[in-house]
Structures are given as structure tokens and as C-alpha cells.
Amino acid sequence: MDTVLRSRSRTVVIGPEHPFCIIGERINPTGRKAFQGQLQAGDLSQVETDVAQQVGTADMLDVNVGDPLADEVGLMAKAIPMLQELTDLPICIDSSIVEALEAGLSAYEGKALVNSVTAEDERLEAILPLVARHGAAVIGLANGDTIEIEPEARLEMAKKIVSAAGDYGIKPEDVVIDPLAMPVGAEPRAVTSFLETVRLIREQLGVNTTCGASNTSFGLPGRHTLGAAFLSVAQSHGLTSAIMDARAPECVDAVRAGDFLLGRDEWGARWIAKYRAEKAAAAS
Amino acid sequence: MTHEEILQGLYDHTLVGHAPEVKDLVNQGLADNLDPEKMLYDALIPSLEEVGARFERGDFFVPEMLIAARAMQGALDILRPLLAETGAKPVGTYVMGTVKGDVHDIGKNLVNIMLEGAGFTVYDLGVNVAPEKFVEQVQEHEPDIVGFSAFLTTTMPMFKANINALEKAGIRDHVIVMVGGAPVTQEYADAVGADGYAADASTAVRLAKDLIERKRSAVPA
Numbered sequence: 430m431d432t433v434l435r436s437r438s439r440t441v442v443i444g445p446e447h448p449f450c451i452i453g454e455r456i457n458p459t460g461r462k463a464f465q466g467q468l469q470a471g472d473l474s475q476v477e478t479d480v481a482q483q484v485g486t487a488d489m490l491d492v493n494v495g496d497p498l499a500d501e502v503g504l505m506a507k508a509i510p511m512l513q514e515l516t517d518l519p520i521c522i523d524s525s526i527v528e529a530l531e532a533g534l535s536a537y538e539g540k541a542l543v544n545s546v547t548a549e550d551e552r553l554e555a556i557l558p559l560v561a562r563h564g565a566a567v568i569g570l571a572n573g574d575t576i577e578i579e580p581e582a583r584l585e586m587a588k589k590i591v592s593a594a595g596d597y598g599i600k601p602e603d604v605v606i607d608p609l610a611m612p613v614g615a616e617p618r619a620v621t622s623f624l625e626t627v628r629l630i631r632e633q634l635g636v637n638t639t640c641g642a643s644n645t646s647f648g649l650p651g652r653h654t655l656g657a658a659f660l661s662v663a664q665s666h667g668l669t670s671a672i673m674d675a676r677a678p679e680c681v682d683a684v685r686a687g688d689f690l691l692g693r694d695e696w697g698a699r700w701i702a703k704y705r706a707e708k709a710a711a712a713s
Numbered sequence: 714m715t716h717e718e719i720l721q722g723l724y725d726h727t728l729v730g731h732a733p734e735v736k737d738l739v740n741q742g743l744a745d746n747l748d749p750e751k752m753l754y755d756a757l758i759p760s761l762e763e764v765g766a767r768f769e770r771g772d773f774f775v776p777e778m779l780i781a782a783r784a785m786q787g788a789l790d791i792l793r794p795l796l797a798e799t800g801a802k803p804v805g806t807y808v809m810g811t812v813k814g815d816v817h818d819i820g821k822n823l824v825n826i827m828l829e830g831a832g833f834t835v836y837d838l839g840v841n842v843a844p845e846k847f848v849e850q851v852q853e854h855e856p857d858i859v860g861f862s863a864f865l866t867t868t869m870p871m872f873k874a875n876i877n878a879l880e881k882a883g884i885r886d887h888v889i890v891m892v893g894g895a896p897v898t899q900e901y902a903d904a905v906g907a908d909g910y911a912a913d914a915s916t917a918v919r920l921a922k923d924l925i926e927r928k929r930s931a932v933p934a
Contacts, residue, residue, distance in 0.1 A: 459896050495866035497901055525867040574841055576816055614775035615819050648775025 430602045432566050432637045434489060434519040435539040441488050441519050443605065443637045443670045448688040448699065449660075450670035451681065452521050452542075453487030454643060455479045456508075458496050468499040473508055480515045487675035490516065491544060492533070493523035505529040509536035521568075521672065527555045534563040541565045544672070545607060548573040548586035548593075557597040566603035567594065568639055571626065576609065578618060580625040583608055587630050601636050605670065610640040610659070612647035620645060620659060624666045631667035642673040642680070657683035665691060716747050723756035723788070728763060730780025732787045739788045749795040752788070753832065758804075761785050761830040765915035778914065779823070782830035789829065803834040805925045806856040808888075810838035810847060812871035817864035820894060823914040824860065831918045844871070844878035851879065851888050857925045860917075861907075863894040873905040889924045893917060 431444035443450040456479045458464045464475050473494070483490060492512060494504040505524060509532075512520055522533035523544035530543055545568035546556040560567045569590035571583040587606045594604045608626035611619040623645075627638055645659045646652040657679040660671060664687040674680050685703060688694040714722070719742045726734040742752050764781040767773035807828050811821050818840050825835050836854050838846060851859050859879075863869045872892050879885040891909040892902050902910030909924050911917035 462898070465898065465900075495896070497866045497869045497896075498904060501866070525865045572816060574816055576818070612775065612819060615779060615823060650774060 430635050430637060432542075432602050432605055433540065434542050434566060436513060436517045436519045437538045439517040439519065443639075445631075445637075445667065445669055446693065447669075448488075448693050449664055449668075449684045450488045450639075451486060451675050451684060452489045452491050452639065452670060452672040453483035453675035454491050454641070454672045455483055455674070455676060456490060456512075457493040457523070459493075465496050465499075468494055468496045468504060471500070471504070471507075473504065473511060476508060476511060477515060480512065483675040484516055484518065486681045487518060488670075489519045489521055489542065491521040491523045491672050493544075495524055495526065495529070501526055501529045502532045506532040506536050509533050513538060522565075527559070530556065531559055534559060534565060537563075537565075542605065543567040545570050546590065548589045553590065553593045557594055557599060560594075560603075561597040561599050566605060567599065568605045568607050569594070570607045571609050576611075578616070578622050580608075580622055580629055583622075583626045584629045584633060587626075587634060587636075591634055591636060601634070605637045605639050606630050606634070607640050608638060610642055610644045610663075612649075613645055613655075614648045620662070624662060627663060627666045627668050637669045638667065639670040639672060640668065642671040653677040653679040656680045660684050661687050664688075714741065714745075716742070716745070716751075719745070719747055720752065720756040723752060724760040727757055727760035727781055727784050727788070730777060730784045732780070732784040735784045736787045736791065739791050743791070743795070749792045750799060750801050753792060753796065753801075757785055757788055757830075758832055761827070765827065765831075765918060768913070768915045775823070779826065782826040785830040786826065804832035805858060805921060806834045806836070806854060807858045807860060807921065808836045808838065808847070808850050808854055808856040809860040809862070810842035810850075811840040811862045811864075812868050812875065813841055813843045814871065815863050815865055815868035816840045817862070817894070820864070820914070821860075821862040824862070824893065824917045827914040827918045828921065831922070833918075833921070844875045847875050848878050848882045848884070851884055852882070856888060857928070858889040858891055858921055860891045860893065863892070863897060866896050869894070869897060869901065870905075872902075872907060876906055889921075889928060891917065891921065891924070 431442050434441045494508050495501050521542040521544050524530050543560050543565050546552050547570045571586040591601050591604050608623055610623055613619040646655040661683045689697045689700045722738045768778050811818055825837050828835050861872050861875050890907045892907040899910050909920050911920045
């Protein structure tokens with residue numbers, strides 16, 4: 430099953446037969462004090478740097494301008510056209526405020542990915558109509574009013590989301606399930622449970638999957654190394670995309686190596702081209 | 714083993730999260746008439762304080778903090794009834810919950826376990842806790858502190874709603890309000906009128922103790 434996302438001029442496909450889709454996570458004020466202050470002042474200039482740091486490696490960019498002391502709806506309405514001037518990468522519009530998602534979708538030219546809906550009834554009822562109306566795709570977090578650790582419980586949440594999306598005319602290929610990547614430092618079963626959930630979703634629903642990959646390494650040393658290993662095992666279990674640190678070479682390389690090893694980069698053409706480009710860049 | 718050796722053993726094993734050894738040493742201490750309060754205040758609490766200090770310095774990481782706090786909890790399970798008999802007061806009491814509309818609990822649970830490890834009595838209300846529920850539980854338990862956790866920018870405004878509910882019930886001044894969660898900042902905590910904010914579990918415990926200390930010294934008992 431292929432999920433197709435578009436900007437004005439570029440198409441990206443998320444799917445099991447395609448290279449893994451790297452969604453750059455950087456445009457997000459969480460933990461970035463200076464960026465929070467700028468957003469509160471209505472200043473989006475930082476976005477330009479964030480885009481520049483991700484365009485060489487990311488296939489899509491996530492954009493989150495959420496700060497409770499800022500006008501998130503207004504910022505999202507401004508950020509989307511600005512981003513579409515800066516890059517032709519398709520955008521993942523990320524907010525927990527429905528109005529901000531709506532502002533982003535209205536401003537976006539192309540087919541966006543909406544981040545995100547949960548299996549909670551009121552979220553489904555508020556967000557799915559928007560996704561349908563704008564012909565977008567949506568990420569569904571596999572949690573309801575609790576976050577369950579058991580893969581079967583998460584699968585049920587995923588089924589509920591895909592089914593509810595269908596009620597609004599959103600096809601399964603336009604639903605990307607997030608099986609929930611949690612910190613392994615706080616829950617030893619976090620990753621094994623995640624992997625099992627990915628497998629169940631792949632086998633029983635066949636839809637694409639994504640996750641916030643950096644969550645896994647929260648509170649631990651060697652975050653990029655752990656992130657890279659996580660992405661490799663997740664990819665081999667069937668994960669087809671991730672919202673991740675596109676600025677960390679370890680993580681990006683792990684994913685691109687995985688593409689080659691898992692048969693999604695025939696003859697390693699992309700892998701070799703990447704090596705050649707890096708060599709040329711180093712020489713110049 | 715001398716009492717000194719038992720206390721040193723409790724400190725050392727708690728520090729590295731060896732739960733079975735800590736439990737054995739507590740039982741050994743009790744069999745040997747070692748004062749439960751001494752074990753708590755001269756070994757276990759200082760050990761967890763050192764864990765917190767190392768975490769804040771970046772020398773310790775989340776799993777190490779968790780297993781140390783769990784080892785400490787194992788000891789407390791044995792000691793708590795005995796401490797209650799002697800009339801020893803907890804370091805403080807804390808009512809904690811994730812705000813309404815929010816189901817994230819990893820960070821909250823980390824703070825809870827560190828608070829318990831530091832000798833606090835914690836009433837955990839779980840996730841998706843409505844303002845009325847916070848009010849009711851604060852009235853029931855009369856804690857030193859009530860803590861609100863939020864992981865989403867959309868649910869952070871519930872801090873203010875909760876504080877308003879406490880004001881409306883006439884108990885805002887009876888309790889210290891602390892807030893936290895990944896997207897929360899000091900600035901936001903100040904804006905909603907919270908008394909304290911901490912960025913991680915260890916700092917939260919230190920701040921909780923400070924705030925209680927300040928409140929107790931400000932109000933003569």
C-alpha cells in the first residue's frame with residue numbers, strides 16, 4: 430500500500446516497496462528556548478535555518494510551531510507558505526490544535542500529511558473531516574484515552590482509526606499509523622512492544638507506519654547510535670517512515686543502508702550516489 | 714555486620730539499584746535492631762539524593778535513576794509500616810496527575826518514583842484528571858504539593874484551569890502548585906501562576922523539598 434504526498438512540484442511515496450521516508454523533525458520548539466521566544470514574538474526566521482539543515486537528507490519536513498504563549502494558528506498559516514517557498518519537500522503539518530491543522534491545510538499547496546489524530550472519538554470527529562476535505566493523509570497515533578503497552582491493544586486502536594477514516598471517505602493508504610515509540614530507558618519493553626505492533630499492523634492492516642523515532646533514546650547517552658539501531662530494526666520489521674533527526678548522519682545512514690539491504694535501493698544506486706556526493710562535497 | 718556497615722551497604726546498593734541486596738540489608742538491619750529512621754535518613758535518602766545529583770550532572774541516566782528509585786521503594790515497603798508506628802512524618806505529601814485531555818504518563822511516573830524515593834507520600838491520580846478531581850483529592854489528602862503534568866501544548870492551559878478550580882474551592886493557598894512536562898517552561902509556569910516548575914524528575918524533587926521548606930519557615934506552625 431502506497432501513501433502519496435505532494436508539494437507543488439515533488440511527489441514522495443511512503444510504502445513497503447519504496448525507500449524509507451525520512452520526515453525531518455527539527456522544526457519544533459520543544460526544548461528550544463530561543464525558538465519559543467521567537468515564536469511568541471511572531472518571528473519565524475529560524476525556520477529558514479532549520480530547513481537548510483534538513484533538505485539534503487529528509488524526504489519530507491514536519492512543521493510544529495506550537496507554543497502555548499504564541500498564536501499557533503496564525504504562525505501555522507504563515508509558516509506553510511514560507512516553507513513552500515524555501516523547499517519543495519512535502520510537509521507534515523504537526524499540531525494538537527485542530528484550528529492550527531486547519532490553518533496549515535488551507536495554506537498548503539499539494540497533498541500534506543497531518544500529524545496527528547488519536548483513536549479518541551472527539552479527536553477523530555474533529556480532525557478526520559478536515560483531512561478528508563483537504564484531500565490530505567493523516568498520521569494516527571495508536572492510543573485512545575490511555576496509552577497501552579500491549580501490541581494487540583495498540584492494533585485495536587489502529588483498526589479503529591483506519592475504520593473511522595473510511596467513514597469519512599479517507600482511504601487506508603492515506604492513514605499512516607504511529608505504533609508509539611516510547612523511551613526504552615523508562616520501559617524495557619518499549620521497543621519490543623513497538624516492533625511487535627509494527628508487525629501486527631503490517632500483517633493485519635497493511636497500512637504504512639511512522640513514529641517519533643527520537644523518543645526511544647530519551648534520557649540516554651549515545652542517542653544517535655541508539656536511534657540508528659532502533660531505525661534499522663524497526664525498518665526490518667516493516668516500519669516505512671519516521672519523524673526523526675535528519676541532521677544526525679548516524680540515523681540517516683542507518684536508514685539508507687537499510688534501504689539497500691532490504692531491497693529498496695536496487696544495486697545500491699542511491700547508497701553509492703550518496704557516497705559520491707559526500708566525497709565530492711569534501712573535496713570541494 | 715556492624716550498623717555502620719549495614720548503612721554503608723544500603724547507601725552503596727541503592728545508588729546502583731540493587732533491589733534484592735537493599736531489601737536483604739533492610740531486613741538484616743531490622744533483625745539487628747537498627748533504627749528504621751536511621752536507615753531511611755542516614756542511608757537511603759542520601760543515596761537517592763546522590764543519584765539525583767549525578768543525574769543532574771549528566772553522570773547518571775534515566776534507567777539508572779529508575780532502578781535506584783525502585784530499590785529504594787523496595788526498602789520503603791518494609792520500612793513504611795514501622796516508620797508509621799514511630800510517628801515519623803513523611804518528607805512531604807504530594808498529589809499528582811496528568812491534566813484533563815492528556816494521557817501521557819512516563820514523565821509523571823518518573824517524578825513520582827523519585828518523590829517516593831526521597832521519602833514523599835505520593836497520591837497518583839493517573840492521567841486525564843479533571844480539575845474537580847484535583848480539587849477533591851487536595852481536599853481529601855491535604856497534601857503539601859499538588860503537581861500537574863502535561864505533554865501537549867493544547868493541554869497545558871489546563872494548569873490554569875486547575876489553579877482556578879483550586880481558587881474557587883478556596884484552597885489555592887493551602888497547597889503548593891508545581892507543573893511540568895516536556896513542552897512546559899519556567900516562563901509558562903510563571904504565566905499561569907504556578908509556584909514551581911522543574912525540567913526533570915531529579916530537579917523536581919529538589920524543588921519540592923525547597924518549596925515545602927520555604928513554606929514551613931514562612932508560616933510558623
